[in-house]
Amino acid sequence: MSGPLTNLDRPNSYIGRTVPRPDAKRLLQGRGQYxxxxxxxxxxxxxxxxxxxxxxxxxxxxxxxxxxxxxxxxxxxxxxxxxxxxxxxxxxxxxxxxxxxxxxxxxxxxxxxxxxxxxxxxxxxxxxxxxxxxxxxxxxxxxAEVCDAAAALKDDATIIHPEFDSNLAWERLVDSGDVEAIWDRDDVTVIERDFTFGRHTGVTLExxxxxxxxxxxxxxxxxxxxxxxxxxxxxxxxxxxxxxxxxxxxxxxxxGGSFGxxxxxxxxxxxxxxxxxxxxxxxxxxxxxxxxxxxDIHARDHTVHGRIAVDSSGVIAAMEIDDLTGIGPFSMYPRTSAIECNQILNLTGAPYQIENYRARGRVVFQNKNMMCQYRAVGHPVAMAVADGLLEAAAHEINMDVVAIRRKNLIADTAYPATSAAGMKFDDLSHQRALEKLVSMMDYDGLRQSQEEARERGVYRGIGLVSMVEVTNPSPMFYGVGGASISAQDGATVRLDAAGALHVSSSITEQGQGTNTIIAQIAADRFGVDIDRVKVTTGDTATTPYGGGTWASRGAGIGGEAVLLAAQALRQQVLEIAGTILQAAPDSLDINNGQIVDVEGAATRMSLGELGRIVYYRGNELPNDMMPEMIATRHYRVTDFPFVFTNGAMAAHVEVDPETGFVKILDFWAVEDCGRVINPKLVDEQIRGGVIQGIGGALYEECLYSDDGQMLNASMADYLVPMAAEMPDIHIAHIETPTKTSTLGAKGAGEAGTGGAPAALMNAVNDALRPLDASIYQMPMTPQRILRVLGIGKD
Amino acid sequence: MNQRHSISMTVNGEAITMDVPVRMNLVDFLRNELGLTGSHVGCEHGVCGACTLKIDGEMVRGCLMLAVQADGCTITTIEGFADDPRSDRLQAAFERNNALQCGYCTPGMLASALDYIEAGGSTDRTAIRQHISGNYCRCTGYQSIVDAIAQTIEEGQKS
The missing domain is CATH 3.90.1170.50 (Aldehyde oxidase/xanthine dehydrogenase, a/b hammerhead)
Incomplete structure (x- = not known):
């Protein structure tokens, strides 16, 4: 291995560099093939x-x-x-x-x-x-239909599947520490809130x-x-x-888009x-x-009762949630419809040091469209509940919302750490992420301008979230439960007779830039210009066996397989070159498609020449040398069930109390997804994710009548984020590579969607605070905001 | 329902004469009869903008028109825009800014952006956002698209 992964001065250094997507031209010219x-x-x-x-x-x-x-x-x-x-x-x-x-x-x-x-x-x-x-x-x-999740659990509810005794599909309890001992303590402040998260869906354009x-x-x-x-x-x-x-x-x-x-x-x-x-x-x-x-599957549709206790210094003494979700009449095959609830139980409060945590989740059958995993599964709910409770508690004890996070975030020096719900964390940077966010957004200046605006009768709010994201899942996610879902991925890297690399990988492309980062990693680790790398994905006949792209796993797992395969092929090629050139393999290197001397970097032969010797003039090789010129490697996460990432986000909004409209003035996101392979692609994952989160927080909802008719099943009626209402989003990174792989990449695809709703809800509530109103229901439509202001009705 | 009608039109500079069912959408005609699959079908009710085309100088939704209504018209699809050097700078800016992910909205988005630029649109981000608000993109969050359009206009002003 020659030097660190992100030495951008090295020839063919692509890991860590913004490289345009080779697919872009084709798609721009209408030459896509859907x-x-x-x-x-x-x-x-x-x-x-x-x-x-x-x-x-x-x-x-x-x-x-x-x-x-x-x-x-x-x-x-x-x-x-x-x-x-x-x-x-x-x-x-x-x-x-x-x-x-x-x-x-x-x-x-x-x-x-x-x-x-x-x-x-x-x-x-x-x-x-x-x-x-x-x-x-x-x-x-x-x-008789059963549409409401709570009603579905009542004794007199119609049973959707007569073979079961109730409409309950699944129930899980988490009980860590002793929450009951906390609520009645004199030295804590207890806050309770009821949260409602509307149903939404992916609306992939294709x-x-x-x-x-x-x-x-x-x-x-x-x-x-x-x-x-x-x-x-x-x-x-x-x-x-x-x-x-x-x-x-x-x-x-x-x-044409997938998002789960x-x-x-x-x-x-x-x-x-x-x-x-x-x-x-x-x-x-x-x-x-x-x-x-x-x-298409729907997602969210959770009602959560949440409770938090903080002591007078702002330390979280206990947190408790009770989540109820309706999943439609069946659990979706083969990933099931219990995962979102499971994630909420696992992730609520996960950024914070919490000793006492209790959670109940109930998943029920109902006569609505089926629910399953959609981008950021469970995260928007978990983050909004925990950080909604935390900011409400901060205001109750007159503490700043940044200060209360500083008090409770798991310290950057405390890893490895295990959360109250049993999640194993390593290589996280909550504290640095928060400080970077605060500085990037000029938090203190913003608070000052907020005060000035309030004096003018303008209601602006600032809301934050500290978050984790589940990425790079191990077999503990699905495979352990019996599903034919692979947690490992493979890559095959082959050198052709002209000196070009062909990579085939089991991860897939839906616009994230998967094919681009595969080419970057292979070119970087092997030593060719990225234009000489051809990537194949998506075809079970021609790619190694693997999971695909979901749960923010493509770069971290599939990327590591590409890295390992490219390094293995490089070693093979150097051995062949050593034989041809009568040199020790470790005295040679591959740069820009040339075999060069490590010392002095003199060019010894091109990969094309090596390819021609191997494939056409094998008579020039020793009889016992049968070069393969192809290497396959596979990779899975072994030491952890998931590789978590962390981030911190903030929203600045203005709420018009007369119309209920929320205008997003600004949005900031700090993300630690470990090794950044392509900064532009990562930024665009965060931005697109944040906008999708804004959709869920402000606009999107699958509305149903009481008798189970979807009322807004058209794009004219189901509101998605369009360009005019969306803000520009400021992004910064912290890079704490995961120790679970050489590449060090964690996932980045879902953080924006997971965190943005919490930041927005906190910002809206911050804006509404002088009006003595608050809202814990998403989407936060103008009508609902007016209702919490005492204007109008359902 | 089964009535057919003969239509003639110019599509991306080529003269076309064909017999089509009168109920066939223009975008379905372009995609399925002419093989111009760059125009995408996203919603079939004029909201998403994936099938945006230029007909006799006007930007229209291919899903809100019947093929027979385009009889006698001159049509430019993404295939035509892509081959026209006037879109080169915009395509390069989209690529540079990663102003596309899955690519499904891209042909319509590019057509709307080109229309804005050719009409002398300004680099004002709010104005750009307003103009492309008839084109839905689920992937990018729009910022990179606004960047690409603004940069193309700036480059045009310099040259």
Whole structure:
């Protein structure tokens, strides 16, 4: 190894450097290849009749008129699939007690949410398929629906799955220390709050899309996939369609956003694969926007009762939360719908030294669209609850919100450390992150201008959050619970005859810049110009086996595999070069595609020349030398269940008490994601994440009627952040590399989304404080802000 | 529903004559019949801007128009913008600023940005943000896109 990883003066030094994405030009020219851009010979198109009811019995389905429509190729209901797919159940053994009912791609007998697919039509084009859907008559017998999560637990609630005694899917308790001994103590101040977090969803601009072809000659199924975890889906499809795993190929080309939405098993996608097999021809399904809103997984939708006790010096004496969440009628397969609640229990208060912590989480079935993992799983809730309570407590005891954090953050010198919930932390920098934030935002100056604004009748607020993010998960996340979800990733690096590197990796690209950082790491560690590196991802036929890109794991785990493989190949090549040049391998180096002397850096031969000797003129090599010119390495996190990152963020807002509108004046984020591989890409992950967090805090909510109808299933009605309302975001980094890998990279993809809502909620409440009002419900819509100000009603 | 109509138009400089179902959206026609898959379909109700096109000099949503309504029109799609040297500087600025992640909004975003710049738009960030507020991007948070547009305008003023 020649020098430290981030010596930017070294030739081919790319780790730590902003490098433009090689994919950018192609995407800018409209040359991307998304699933819906593919047209295959004999391809037909699918559309689905979805349940208009939240809960109903399917009595009769009449497809007569639809079947006779010209252009219709096939119509399927659940019974047509019975012999072609096995049911799936979204449980994991390590989430002890989690239960769910078997699920099929199309609803069997009973529909359990508005939007559940019931009938599949396959036709020559999508328009005809939709026409046919309109001709299908279904006789539904409406059943009593259970939509509200709290009501679902009542004794008289309709039981969604009759085989269970209640609608409770899972319950977990954490009890550390002795919280009960704290609440009644005379020397503590106790604050309690009820938090409500609305449902939102990913709204990937490219909706879910599948194009599946089946070749009956060799029983192979090829699935053109817009998703994040090709090997996971390969295993899922092979298992439930009863195909040998090696006969199932997943290919992801460009993916138009994912954010956790495109990593689950959706009935319509599975049905598309079954139809392709039955029809022996390619079938395409692309969800339209309304289908996306009622069938893409939703997330959040938690109500949390939180309690904190602080002593007179501001030290947290105890924290307690009680989380209730509705997850829809099933637990999503195969990752389950209990993870968000589990994360909230694990992460609430995690940045702070807390001895006494108690938490209860309850996950319940309800007749709404299904919930599962979406960007920053659980983090926005956990951070908003803990830091919302902490800032409320600070004000109660007249303490500054920065001062109370200084008092309670786990010290940068205290690692390794374990939280009250049992999380193992190392290499974190909460204190430095907070100080950097305070200085970057000119906290004291801002407080002063806030006072001056208040005197003018302008209500501005400053809110902070200190946070952790779960990244680089080990097998303890899913694999341990029995899911076919890999926590390890692999990379193969190959040198071709012209001296170029070819890297194939099991992590995937959905816009984060995965392919770019793979090229950076390989070029840097091997010693070639980045233009000489070609990267392949997304294809189960040509990449090593691995997990994909989710849970902020791509750079940290997949990147380390690339680093190890590039170093191994470098060693091989130096040995070959040593033989050819009659030199000791360790006296040689590779720079800019040339074999050079370590001493003096004189060029000895090019990699192209070495490639030509190895591949074409092998007669010049000793007989016992059979060069491989290819190396594969795999990596997984072993010493920790997760590699945590930390950050600190702040929002500056202005609230108009007459309209309830919140204007974001400024936003700052300090992030410690360990080794930064590409500063620009990391900054853009943080920025995009913060904006997504702002969406959840201020705008986004899947609104349901009492009888389970989604009321705003269009982009005109579901509000997402658009450019005009969004602020510029200031970013700073602290780099504390993780000791779990050579690369030292932790994840960065979800911190913004995880932290921003807490900072915003604290800022809004800070602005409202002179008006004696506070809000603990997200999104913090103008209507809700007016309501806490005593104006208007629901 | 099955009625068809013959249409003629100029798309990215090429004369096209085709027989299309009258109910076919313009963007579906461009994508599926002409293979111009750079125009993306995001919402099909005119909100997201992924299918932004130029028709007879006006920026329009390809999903809010039928193909037959474009009969006789001159259309530029992202494929046409990309080949036009007038977009070179903007494309370079998008690349330099990483003003795209997944790339799905990018063709529409680039078209809207080009329209703003060619209309003499200023470097004022609020004005830029207003102009691109009809284009939804879930990935970037918009700041890098605003940077790219502002820098392109600055470069144009210098040259």
């Amino acid at each position: 699933v819906d851009d593919l047209q295959l010979p004999r391809m037909v198109h699918a559309a689905f009749v979805r349940s208009p009811h939240a809960h109903a019995r399917v009595k009769e389905i009449d497809t007569t008129a639809a079947t006779s429509l010209p252009g219709v190729v096939a119509i399927y209901t659940a019974k047509d699939f019975v012999d072609h797919v096995t049911p799936y159940v979204g449980v994991l053994t390590h989430l002890q007690g989690l239960r769910s009912a078997p699920q099929m791609p199309l609803a069997t007998d009973v529909v359990r949410w508005q939007g559940e697919p019931v009938v599949m039509v396959v036709a020559h084009n999508r328009a005809i398929a939709e026409d046919a859907c309109g001709l299908i008559e279904i006789d539904f017998e409406p059943l 909706s879910r899309a599948s194009l599946v072809e089946f070749n009956p000659a060799d029983e192979t199924l090829t699935y053109h996939y817009s998703g994040q975890a090709p090997h996971m889906m390969q295993a899922v499809l092979a298992k439930h369609l009863d195909l040998p795993e090696e006969n199932v190929r997943l290919v992801a080309r460009d993916v 939405i495109k990593i689950h098993t959706y009935g319509d996608d599975v049905a598309t694969a079954i139809a392709a097999r039955l029809l022996r021809r390619p079938v395409k399904f692309v969800a339209d926007r309304m289908e996306s809103f009622v069938s």
